[in-house]
Amino acid sequence: MAPVKVFGSAVFANAARVMACLEEVGVEYEVVEVDYMAREHKGLKHLARNPFGQIPAFQDGDIMLFESRAISKYVLRKYAKSAQDDLLREGNPEEAAMVDAWTEVEAHHYFPAMAPIFYECVVYPARLGTVPDQKIVGESLEKLRKVLDVYEAHLSRTKSKYLAGNFFSFADLNHFPFTFHIMTATPHASLFDSYPHIKAWWARVMARPSLKKISTHMEIKP
Amino acid sequence: MAPVKVFGSAVFANAARVMACLEEVGVEYEVVEVDYMAREHKGLKHLARNPFGQIPAFQDGDIMLFESRAISKYVLRKYAKSAQDDLLREGNPEEAAMVDAWTEVEAHHYFPAMAPIFYECVVYPARLGTVPDQKIVGESLEKLRKVLDVYEAHLSRTKSKYLAGNFFSFADLNHFPFTFHIMTATPHASLFDSYPHIKAWWARVMARPSLKKISTHMEIKP
Structure with a gap:
């Protein structure tokens, strides 16, 4: 094939x-x-x-x-x-609903708050040679922290290892590409330090062999 | 129950x-x-x-x-x-992929272009008593028309009755709430007139008894 x-x-x-x-x-x-x-x-x-x-x-x-x-x-x-x-769990409506919910949260809350930081600190400097606009970065970090408060409360309350439950899912994987760039290519690698449950979750996510492998090919060079 | x-x-x-x-x-x-x-x-x-x-x-x-x-x-x-x-077709990976693709297109292309028109012409006037900012509306219509060009080409090329194929799916349904407001509560009801395939698709979507029923409860009153 x-x-x-x-x-x-x-x-x-x-x-x-x-x-x-x-x-x-x-x-x-x-x-x-x-x-x-x-x-x-x-x-x-x-x-x-x-x-x-x-x-x-x-x-x-x-x-x-x-x-x-x-x-x-x-x-x-x-x-x-x-x-x-089985990262989607579509055979189990309750589990699939949690996977979908946190996949949507990534798309509609997490990513929109993180995207301007990613563009200002990683993409535009590499592609356009600009320096990050600190006002945009600051406002986005503020917005992102409010989203992270919800994540921290969720992981703390449910005592789950991953976002949708005690199983790695598409919801977790969806957070990988942009978070990886924020953690490795911006001055905001300490972003999760004040969120112990998020920090532990992210360590678990990044321990996946699949993500470790892909991450070696992701560097955005000028 | x-x-x-x-x-x-x-x-x-x-x-x-x-x-x-x-x-x-x-x-x-x-x-x-x-x-x-x-x-x-x-x-x-x-x-x-x-x-x-x-x-x-x-x-x-x-x-x-x-x-x-x-x-x-x-x-x-x-x-x-x-x-x-079965509006998701998850038992058939190829059909489900088309449902997912056009669901994502709605979320990441169609809705972001349509949303400012919806807020300016429907939500803000009802909730805040404002008049629509025609600059925002005009720019959004311009953006939306570029998205509609892709829809028209897709429906024309595939000769499909619906976005994901010859079956009504979640991809079509996702377009319903915001499009319905644009069509019934703004001066842009003729938006689809220059897109014959989209216009025919929208007529098919709005013929669904489920959508007809819900639409009678959707009016946003001041």
Whole structure:
């Protein structure tokens, strides 16, 4: 079987999300580079893969997919072989609901607060040569801390090892790419220090072999 | 069995999303009002249901859930009784991937472009007595038209009746609450006129008995 293809390297956080899922279920994949600086993602060839001209796109035989969260679920749903790599838990409505809830929380609360920090401190300096706007970073950190208060209370109250329960799930994995950049490429690596339950959760997440492996390919260089 | 509870009425678009799913699978539900103007959604009682203090929250026996898309999937996954009300298609990875992709497109492209129009033309006038800022509305319409170009091309190319294929799915349903408000409560009801495939799709979506029923409870009054 020809390996599946991911269009866009792990330098792109949303491509890293997809690759983390492929590693979790042990599927071989080929990475096809898309030259962002040359605007290849807005070229006809890539637009045929992803009509919004974004990275990543994904191919599995005749199927071409876009939207990293949809691709990730496809990979997990199609290729999970055991209960251990069932990161969606769709067979159990209660567990799946917790996975979905914290996946949505990442998308609608966590990421929107973290994104400006990521762009100001990591992406724009590398791609545009700018220095971080500290007002934007400060306001975003403030917003993010309010979100983290909810996470800390949730993990403390439920005494769960992971966000959706005592099992690693897609909800946890979704936090990986952007949090990893914040922790390793910005001056805010101590962000979780005042949240003991979040800090312990993040250590557990980063102990996953899949995430360790992908993280070695994620450095955004100028 | 005690009926499930939705905290927040259909006036709140994200509560309407959940109710549309409950109607689709034929589950009886009780609507518990949350007084937004009295800031009841930020009170301790509601924060215990939804730690982000948002509407809706949802209760099914011992389970309390938040995030409308997660609640909706829980309802569809747990209560769908036939192939006809299987709006997620999780048994078929290829179909589910298309449902997920267009659900993500709604969340990350369609809604962000439509939201400012909704708030400027519907929510703020009703709640704050303001008049719409036409600059914001104009820029959002411009952004939305670029997204609609992708939808029109997709529906035209695939010749599908619905976004994920020739079946009504959660991807279509997700577009309902906010689009309904734009179509009925703003001066932009003709938005789809220059997109024949989108216009035909929207007519098919609005022919669903579930959506017809919920839409009679959605009017946002000053």
